[in-house]
Amino acid sequence: MLQYHFQFGDVWKYRDMLMGGLVQTIWISIITIVVSFVIAIVLVFARQYGPKWLRLLIATYVELIRNTPFLIQIFLIFFGLPLLGLRFDANTSGIIAMVANSVAYTLEILRAGIENVGRGQVEAGWALNLNNFRIFRLIVLPQAIRAVAVPLSTQFILVLLHSSLVAAIAASELMSTAQIVEARTFRSFEVYLVVLGLYLALSLVFSWILLALRRFTMRWPEA
Amino acid sequence: MRQLAFSDFVILFNSIGITLALAAFGLIFGALLGAVIAMLRIAKFRVLRWLAMGYIRIFQGTPLMLQLFLIFFGTAFLGFPLDAFPSAILGFALYAGAFLGDIWRGAIETVPKGQTEAARALAMRYWPTMFKVIVPQAVRVSIPPTVGFVMVLLKSTSVAALVGVTELTQTGQHLNNVIYNPFAIFGAVALVYFAMCFPLTVLSRYLERRLVQQFNGSGIPRTSLLTD
Numbered sequence: 001m002l003q004y005h006f007q008f009g010d011v012w013k014y015r016d017m018l019m020g021g022l023v024q025t026i027w028i029s030i031i032t033i034v035v036s037f038v039i040a041i042v043l044v045f046a047r048q049y050g051p052k053w054l055r056l057l058i059a060t061y062v063e064l065i066r067n068t069p070f071l072i073q074i075f076l077i078f079f080g081l082p083l084l085g086l087r088f089d090a091n092t093s094g095i096i097a098m099v100a101n102s103v104a105y106t107l108e109i110l111r112a113g114i115e116n117v118g119r120g121q122v123e124a125g126w127a128l129n130l131n132n133f134r135i136f137r138l139i140v141l142p143q144a145i146r147a148v149a150v151p152l153s154t155q156f157i158l159v160l161l162h163s164s165l166v167a168a169i170a171a172s173e174l175m176s177t178a179q180i181v182e183a184r185t186f187r188s189f190e191v192y193l194v195v196l197g198l199y200l201a202l203s204l205v206f207s208w209i210l211l212a213l214r215r216f217t218m219r220w221p222e223a
Numbered sequence: 224m225r226q227l228a229f230s231d232f233v234i235l236f237n238s239i240g241i242t243l244a245l246a247a248f249g250l251i252f253g254a255l256l257g258a259v260i261a262m263l264r265i266a267k268f269r270v271l272r273w274l275a276m277g278y279i280r281i282f283q284g285t286p287l288m289l290q291l292f293l294i295f296f297g298t299a300f301l302g303f304p305l306d307a308f309p310s311a312i313l314g315f316a317l318y319a320g321a322f323l324g325d326i327w328r329g330a331i332e333t334v335p336k337g338q339t340e341a342a343r344a345l346a347m348r349y350w351p352t353m354f355k356v357i358v359p360q361a362v363r364v365s366i367p368p369t370v371g372f373v374m375v376l377l378k379s380t381s382v383a384a385l386v387g388v389t390e391l392t393q394t395g396q397h398l399n400n401v402i403y404n405p406f407a408i409f410g411a412v413a414l415v416y417f418a419m420c421f422p423l424t425v426l427s428r429y430l431e432r433r434l435v436q437q438f439n440g441s442g443i444p445r446t447s448l449l450t451d
Contacts, residue, residue, distance in 0.1 A: 067374075067420040068413045069381035071392055076413065079405030157284075164286035168385055175288065188296040196285050196293060203284040 010185040011194050021177025022198055028095055028173060029160040029206075036102035036159075041141065043103065044110045049132050058107070065104035071165055073097050078169045094166030094173075102159050109151045113144030146218060153210040157203050164199070174198060227404050235411060238394040241308075243419075245380040245390060248312045250373060253319025260324025262353075265331060275324065282321030287379055290314055291386045307387040315376065315383075322372055330365035331357055367431035374423035378416065391415060 011018075047058045065073065077100065078093040088096065117140050125135035145152070167175035178195040182188045263275035282290065291314040298305045298313070305313065334357050342352040384393035395412040399405055 063421065063424075064413075064417065067378075067424055068416045069378045069392065071381045071384065072395070072409055072413045072416065075392075075396070075399070076405060076409045079399060079403075079409070083406065161284075161286045164288050165382070167288070175286065178289075189293070189300045192289060192293045192296060196281075196289055199285045199289060200281060204280075 006190060007187060008190050008194070010187045011181065011190050014181045014185070017177055017181060018174070018194070018198070021172065021174040022202070024172050024177075025160070025163055025174040026202070028091070028098065028166075028171075029163050031095060032098040032102055032159050032163070033156045036099045036106055039099070039103045040106035040110055044107050044114065045133070045136050047107065047111060048114060049136065062104045062108055065101055066108065070097070070101050070162055071168060073101055074166060074169055090166075090169045090171040094163075094169060094171035098159065098163060098166065101162070102155070105155050105158070106152070109148050109155055110144060112151075113146075113148035114140055116147045117143045149214050149218065153207065153214065156210060157206050160203060160206055161199070225402060227402050227407055231398055231402065231408075232411060235391070235394055235398065235408075235415070238389065238391045239415060241388065241390040242377075242380050242392075245308075245311060245315060245383055245388065246373075246377045249315025249319050249376055249380070252312070252316035253323055253376070256316060256320030257323025257327060260320055261327035261331065264324060264328040267349075279321045279325050282318055283325070287314075287318055288382050288385055290318060291382060295386050307383075311380075311383040311386055311388045314386075315380065318379070319372070319376055322375075323369065326368045326372060327361070327365050330361040330368075333364050334360045363434050366434060367427050370423055370427040370430060374420045374427065377423070378420055381416070 043058055046054050048055075050058075074094065074097040077097045078090065081088060081093065081096075121139050121143065122135055125139050130138070163173055164175035166173060167179060170176055174195060178191050182191045185191065260275050260278060263271045264279070266272055266275075291311060294314045294317070295305070295307065295310045298310055338356055338360065339352060342356045347356070380390060381392040383390055384396060387393075389397075391412055395408050399408045402408070
């Protein structure tokens with residue numbers, strides 16, 4: 001047992017590269033979270049108030065994404081889009097896949113929140129002669145987001161963790177950087193142990209930021 | 224470059240067994256581990272609770288792909304090298320243990336404190352209280368999220384492709400390398416996963432309505448959405 005001698009020195013030599021990967025991971029995660037949140041809000045409105053065919057289309061999309069592995073979605077987008085004449089590099093394909101995936105999960109969480117908002121709230125909006133869009137924007141959405149703030153935060157952290165899978169198409173982020181460092185140093189266990197620590201720290205920091213954000217945006221009393 | 228043939232789909236179909244085996248073994252060992260984690264998580268001694276919490280934090284707070292890599296290389300360095308398949312099963316078991324432990328801990332905590340106090344008043348000891356009073360009531364609440372997690376685990380077995388297990392996803396990758404036809408190949412792979420996962424999703428939702436919401440009232444699941 002444990003005749004193995006850890007040699008973190010080789011990993012330390014590549015610290016700049018690993019930090020670069022870390023920054024990339026943070027960057028693509030934040031882009032994905034923001035873009036997919038905005039798209040999910042637009043789509044959840046269409047999902048609740050749109051014509052029937054549109055509702056069905058969005059519901060089907062959500063089920064398809066949620067019931068297939070993210071890795072397959074990445075491959076479909078990375079290998080499939082060029083056949084449709086859309087050529088993107090690995091990074092862009094990775095972000096497109098991440099957004100396409102995260103939209104479905106975020107939308108489903110928002111929908112649960114919307115269905116939790118009392119019917120009387122919407123009726124009060126009608127009584128004030130607000131149209132559907134304004135009822136949604138001013139009354140339903142704020143309460144829905146408040147109700148599902150915790151599951152939403154969890155989803156955002158999952159975006160961060162799932163971003164590692166785009167390494168499978170060699171998009172540049174922390175996991176793929178780790179694989180490059182491993183290939184150069186042959187110190188696989190040390191490299192991945194360090195990267196595990198980095199991901200853990202990152203997910204903790206993300207959850208603290210999200211907690212602070214929840215406290216900040218919801219500091220006014222319950223409506 | 225040759226065309227996609229019927230025999231290619233047979234190859235794809237044959238790899239489903241490996242995917243199911245990964246999920247099944249991961250689930251069985253993960254459930255045993257999860258039961259232990261759940262018990263530690265609500266133990267009387269603070270140190271045990273911290274240990275279980277740390278374990279859950281690490282496995283829920285890092286990418287599954289990285290966990291599988293570390294276990295694959297880690298076991299080799301610690302002196303008992305494992306093949307890709309058993310090391311992936313070990314990885315999924317450790318991963319499932321953290322999530323199931325957390326789900327079941329949450330389910331146990333939904334049982335009102337009065338139940339424990341009533342058992343205490345009847346002079347029941349800790350384990351009889353746990354297994355005759357608390358757990359039977361917690362099981363009801365825990366079933367829908369557990370089924371939901373089984374579906375997540377089944378989906379997650381695709382990550383084993385990246386540590387060299389030739390399951391459904393990797394077979395799809397191999398085929399796509401030989402015959403470049405991503406829509407047909409990965410479409411078929413996605414369809415197979417969908418056919419396996421969707422029934423579980425529907426079942427989980429149905430059970431959620433049947434078993435939980437009549438007590439809970441809201442459409443928002445009480446347990447962590449991390450399982451989703």
